[in-house]
Amino acid sequence: MQNKKMKIGIVDADLLDGKGTRFPNLAAMKLSAFHKWKGSEVDLLTSWLWGNEYDHVFISKVFTSTKIPFWIKPSEKISLGGTGFYFDNAPSLHDEIEHIMPDYTLYDSYIKERIKSGVKASIFYEYQNNSIGFLTRGCFRKCPFCVNKNSRTVQKHSDLFEFLKEDRKAICLLDDNFFGYKDWKKLFQELIDTGKPFKFKQGLDERLLTDEKCEMLFNCKYDGDYIFAFDNIADYYMIESKLELIRKYTSSKNIKFYVLVGFESVDVTDIKNMFLRIELLVRYSCLPYIMRFRGNHNSPWEKSKFSGIYTTVARWCNQPKFFKTLSFREFCEADRYRCKSLPASMRSLIAFEKEYPEIAKLFFDMKYKQHATCNHDKQTSGWDRTTYAISLAETCNYL
Numbered sequence: 230m231q232n233k234k235m236k237i238g239i240v241d242a243d244l245l246d247g248k249g250t251r252f253p254n255l256a257a258m259k260l261s262a263f264h265k266w267k268g269s270e271v272d273l274l275t276s277w278l279w280g281n282e283y284d285h286v287f288i289s290k291v292f293t294s295t296k297i298p299f300w301i302k303p304s305e306k307i308s309l310g311g312t313g314f315y316f317d318n319a320p321s322l323h324d325e326i327e328h329i330m331p332d333y334t335l336y337d338s339y340i341k342e343r344i345k346s347g348v349k350a351s352i353f354y355e356y357q358n359n360s361i362g363f364l365t366r367g368c369f370r371k372c373p374f375c376v377n378k379n380s381r382t383v384q385k386h387s388d389l390f391e392f393l394k395e396d397r398k399a400i401c402l403l404d405d406n407f408f409g410y411k412d413w414k415k416l417f418q419e420l421i422d423t424g425k426p427f428k429f430k431q432g433l434d435e436r437l438l439t440d441e442k443c444e445m446l447f448n449c450k451y452d453g454d455y456i457f458a459f460d461n462i463a464d465y466y467m468i469e470s471k472l473e474l475i476r477k478y479t480s481s482k483n484i485k486f487y488v489l490v491g492f493e494s495v496d497v498t499d500i501k502n503m504f505l506r507i508e509l510l511v512r513y514s515c516l517p518y519i520m521r522f523r524g525n526h527n528s529p530w531e532k533s534k535f536s537g538i539y540t541t542v543a544r545w546c547n548q549p550k551f552f553k554t555l556s557f558r559e560f561c562e563a564d565r566y567r568c569k570s571l572p573a574s575m576r577s578l579i580a581f582e583k584e585y586p587e588i589a590k591l592f593f594d595m596k597y598k599q600h601a602t603c604n605h606d607k608q609t610s611g612w613d614r615t616t617y618a619i620s621l622a623e624t625c626n627y628l
């Protein structure tokens with residue numbers, strides 16, 4: 230324990246970037262808990278300007294795209310941390326900080342202010358209701374775009390009691406690849422035994438799904454949508470078989486898939502792969518969430534000739550109320566009615582369709598409800614999904 234009572238400032242950099250993160254920074258909450266435990270006074274700093282009264286300021290950043298003022302540099306009085314600064318080389322917190330109960334009150338004053346200024350309270354649901362932590366950490370897949378690319382295995386990280394607060398309604402796990410852990414079943418049962426709803430915020434690895442996992446996963450008290458990832462077109466048939474498995478256990482639950490784009494390439498191949506993945510997911514009544522690759526310092530898709538298509542497809546898919554009712558073409562046409570001049574979405578659709586009419590014909594008029602329902606009907610009348618997938622893939626010269 231230190232002798233002098235210190236004044237500590239904590240900055241959640243993602244919160245200050247203006248993009249409005251909706252999730253608390255776990256490292257910031259642990260730092261706060263640790264320094265309070267040492268007797269210090271801790272404040273969450275909600276601007277980049279703070280007075281001299283702080284003995285030390287910790288700045289934590291999760292997202293590489295978050296911008297910070299140029300004059301922020303590590304010094305005797307300032308420490309920087311997190312994947313947003315150091316990506317896969319981010320130093321870990323010391324064990325005594327990492328394994329402390331997070332200070333779930335860190336954001337209280339900030340939330341109160343925001344609600345008073347008219348922001349909806351529901352935006353802060355996870356801040357106010359979730360126990361947040363990692364049961365396991367790491368992954369064995371080494372995906373080159375991931376902060377875990379240097380990790381080799383999934384290992385046990387914390388016991389549930391380290392971050393579980395009885396007065397919090399739900400549990401939010403940040404595990405990288407929970408089902409990749411050898412004793413996943415034991416940990417899963419512990420979660421069920423709390424009686425609280427829980428979710429895996431970073432998504433689960435659908436490639437590891439089995440009957441046993443599906444049985445537990447789709448019969449537990451899950452909090453919100455199930456999230457998986459479909460990052461690579463090479464997994465097309467594997468994902469298709471897992472979608473069959475998922476729909477064997479649940480026909481109605483909301484299933485979302487992150488779809489990474491703009492990583493392998495930013496050419497027409499990548500655009501075709503994106504639409505192929507969207508189509509497959511829709512066929513199984515799942516929702517795609519388009520993740521445009523953001524590297525450490527650059528996002529190649531932004532400079533590509535398809536940047537308009539990437540942006541518009543992301544806007545279409547990532548807003549379920551539009552995605553579930555409008556085809557891609559209708560979504561762009563709806564933009565047209567709102568704008569006086571030809572909107573960027575429509576301009577990119579027209580340019581793409583002119584150059585690649587065969588791709589536009591396959592995907593631009595696909596509608597979630599018709600495509601999903603129609604194909605389910607076809608399946609019950611002997612329609613063969615795999616044959617459809619193959620003919621679609623062949624048309625696209627893929628797989």
Ligand code: SF4
Pocket residue numbers: 368369370371372375376377378405406434
């Ligand atoms: S499977 Fe997920 S967590 Fe694992 S390396 Fe790939 S992206 Fe990262």
